[in-house]
Amino acid sequence: MNLAAKQKLAGQLRQRMFEAASEAQIEVCNYRLIQVENRRYGLSYVSESMLTYQNLFTQVHDAKKNGPKAKATFGNEALEESMMELGYTYAGSLGVVLLAPTQRDIFQHGALDASIDAFFRVVEIDSRSAVRHVAQELGNAVIKRVHDWSAANVKGGFDADVRWNRSDGRQLGQLVGRERMERIVGIIEAASDEIRNIRPIVGTLVGIDVMTGSFHLVVPNGEDFKGLLGPDFDRNREWPVNRAYGATILEARTTIYSTEQTRRQHTLLNLSDRAPDLSAPAAAPVRR
Structure with missing residues (x-):
C-alpha cells in the first residue's frame, strides 16, 4: 500500500x-x-x-x-x-x-x-x-x-x-x-554522396601515359590535376608535354558520410590546342 x-x-x-x-x-x-x-x-x-x-x-x-x-x-x-x-x-x-x-x-x-x-x-x-x-x-x-x-x-x-x-x-x-x-x-x-562537375581549364600537361590511361596536368599558380583518361579521349595523337592546353576535366567529389572524408577523382575528357571559353556559364554539378 x-x-x-x-x-x-x-x-x-x-x-x-x-x-x-x-x-x-x-x-x-x-x-x-x-x-x-x-x-x-x-x-x-x-x-x-x-x-x-x-x-x-x-x-x-x-x-x-x-x-x-x-x-x-x-x-x-x-x-x-x-x-x-x-x-x-x-x-x-x-x-x-x-x-x-x-x-x-x-x-x-x-x-x-x-x-x-x-x-x-x-x-x-x-x-x-x-x-x-x-x-x-x-x-x-x-x-x-x-x-x-x-x-x-x-x-x-x-x-x-x-x-x-x-x-x-x-x-x-x-x-x-x-x-x-x-x-x-x-x-x-x-552510403556516400557524389557530385560530378565538368570543368574547362587551361593548364600545362606535365605527364600522360596512353597505355595506363593516366595524366597529370597543372594550372599555373593553381590546382594540380591527376587522374585517368576518359573513354573517348584521343589516344592516337601524340601529345607533347610541358606545354599549355585547353582541357575539359570531369571532377567527381565523393563524400563518405560516416567519416566526413572527401575523395576527388579526375577524368580527362579531351585536350585542345585552343583555350576553352572560361567566361561561358559552367554546367550545373550533377549529384549521384
Missing part, C-alpha cells in the same frame, strides 16, 4: 512538473537507456550515448536555424538554444529527464519545435536514399551525428527510448532499438 501511494504521488508530481515546465516555456525530454545485452550501465557508454545525443540534436537545430552544413560543426548560439539540462533521473532501466528552456513566438510555437520534429525524422533512416534525402535537407553533418549516436548505443548495448513533451503540449517519442541503430550505422557507412 505504501509503494502504491508513493507511485501515485510520483505520478502527480511528474504531472505538476510538466505543467510548470509548460508555463515556464521549458521543453521536457525523457531519455531512457534500456540495456539489452545484460551488461552494466558503464559510465563511458552512458556518457557517450548522452553526449552524442546532445550533439545530434544541436546539429539538427543548427540546420533548421542556419541551414545545412557539410561538416559536423555548429555555432555557439545554436548550442545554447538547444542545450539540455539535467532535471532528474529515475529507476526502471536508466531514465533521465532533460530540460531545455525555450522561447515562443506570437503563435505560441516553441523555438525547438521544428528541431524536435526533424530529429524524429532523422532517426527513421532506413535506406541509402533516405540518407541522401536527409543530407540534402539538413546537411551531411546531421548524417555524421546520427551515425555517431547510433554507434555509441550499439557499443553500449542500449535501446534508446526518446520522448519529448513540447511547449505546445504535443508529445512526440519512440523507442529506437539497438538492432535498428545497428542497421542505421551499416546504411550510413555504406
